[in-house]
Amino acid sequence: MxxxxxxxxxxxxxxxxxxxxxxxxxxxxxxxxxxxxxxxxxxxxxxxxxxxxxxxxxxxxxxxxxxxxxxxxxxxxxxxxxxxxxxxxxxxxxxxxxxxxxxxxxxxxxxxxxxxxxxxxxxxxxxxxxxxxxxxxxxxxxxxxxxxxxxxxxxxxxxxxxxxxxxxxxxxxxxxxxxxxxxxxxxxxxxxxxxxxxxxxxxxxxxxxxxxxxxxxxxxxxxxxxxxxxxxxxxxxxxxxxNSLFPNDLPKEILEQLKKRGPIISMTFVGTSADKPALSQLSKKFDVDANILSGNIVQLKDKPFGKLVAHIQGETEETDKALHYLKEEGVQVDEVEINES
Missing domain, CATH: 3.40.50.300 (P-loop containing nucleotide triphosphate hydrolases)
Structure with missing residues (x-):
């Protein structure tokens, strides 16, 4: 047009x-x-x-x-x-x-x-x-x-x-x-x-x-x-x-301390994946603790869209399994770089 x-x-x-x-x-x-x-x-x-x-x-x-x-x-x-x-x-x-x-x-x-x-x-x-x-x-x-x-x-x-x-x-x-x-x-x-x-x-x-x-x-x-x-x-x-819709204002010092005990990840949920309780299942399925640091879910024109920043605490083998599970559930997972926070 x-x-x-x-x-x-x-x-x-x-x-x-x-x-x-x-x-x-x-x-x-x-x-x-x-x-x-x-x-x-x-x-x-x-x-x-x-x-x-x-x-x-x-x-x-x-x-x-x-x-x-x-x-x-x-x-x-x-x-x-x-x-x-x-x-x-x-x-x-x-x-x-x-x-x-x-x-x-x-x-x-x-x-x-x-x-x-x-x-x-x-x-x-x-x-x-x-x-x-x-x-x-x-x-x-x-x-x-x-x-x-x-x-x-x-x-x-x-x-x-x-x-x-x-x-x-x-x-x-x-x-x-x-x-x-x-x-x-x-x-x-x-x-x-x-x-x-x-x-x-x-x-x-x-x-x-x-x-x-x-x-x-x-x-x-x-x-x-x-x-x-x-x-x-x-x-x-x-x-x-x-990021103006999904602010992450945690101090750098806190993020650095958390990262020593496990990865800090950004999770993107689109459409039906935004309705799934994927994050809440991690502690039940794997030997990890999942803590939400910041996030929001908004409604786009036709689909819900969510973004959460979370800390996954646990041994490397277990956190790797947890991240793999999230991806299988349709969640886009990216590790947060401290210098971008």
């Missing part, structure tokens, strides 16, 4: 200094999936998502949406293609002096939708976002979450195949964020709309994304299925994001 091919973007400051925001970024978003791009401030995320509909024109590379290259389109062709790419922003971008109804109806009128069709669309999409009773209310009378729902309804009213989300939840409180993410998930499942979202919040990726790309300094440093990146992050930045 969306293909970014070796996208680079260079800006020039007022002093004519060259600033490279994107460096040869390539990724592909499949039809009907929710694809997340995560990175810290300055990673190039916002520039990347704005290149998808050419709000930012790439310095080099190509953008292909639904099989058509946007970069080679005329202004008129690009304008028509953009109607098929909805976008929601962190700041909502609503007209303050227009009602909720008008905020949705005016863009429809400007894109040539008939006056007979406009009320039907406004009604339909306000109902979808749960604001059917807010037609004549002004944005200043709405909460942040309600404003974002109006923005989503406005984007959906053009009936796009693709929805871009530029940090759409980062200005919202946690409870409202969850409700907006639930809404995006509902839209994706019921309408089959492909969603590309950018965020700096790992729980956004965790809750609704199928695949994810991690950005740093204008480059994609790692990408893949969410479960794969949670299970086996390769890059330091990816590990930092994942």
């Amino acid at each position: 969306i293909q970014l091919k070796e996208i680079s973007k260079t800006f020039y400051s007022k002093k004519n200094e060259e600033v490279t925001a994107l460096k040869g970024v390539s990724l592909e978003v499949k039809q009907g999936e929710i694809f997340g791009v995560i990175g810290y401030s300055g990673a190039g995320k916002s520039t990347l998502v704005r290149c998808v509909n050419l709000l930012e024109k790439p310095t080099s590379g190509d953008v292909v949406v639904n099989g058509a290259s946007l970069k080679n389109m005329s202004k008129n062709e690009l304008r028509k293609s953009r109607q098929n790419i909805g976008m929601i922003f962190q700041g909502f971008n609503l007209l303050k002096t227009a009602t909720v109804y008008e905020n949705i109806a005016i863009p429809l009128k400007l894109t040539g939708i008939s006056s007979k069709e406009i009320p039907t669309r406004v009604e339909k999409y306000l109902a979808i976002v749960g604001l059917e009773d807010k037609h004549h209310v002004y944005p200043g009378q709405l909460s942040g979450g309600q404003k974002q729902r109006v923005a989503i309804a406005r984007a959906l009213s053009h009936e796009p195949d693709v929805l871009l989300s530029d940090e759409a939840t980062s200005a919202l409180d946690p409870e409202t964020t969850h409700s907006i993410l639930d809404l995006l998930l509902k839209i994706n499942r019921e309408f089959g709309i492909t969603i590309l979202l950018i965020t700096h919040e790992m729980h956004v990726i965790q809750k609704i994304c199928d695949r994810v790309a991690v950005m740093e300094n204008g480059e994609v440093i790692e990408q893949g299925n969410v479960i794969d990146l949670y299970s086996s992050p390769k890059k330091r930045t990816t590990k930092k994001f994942v």
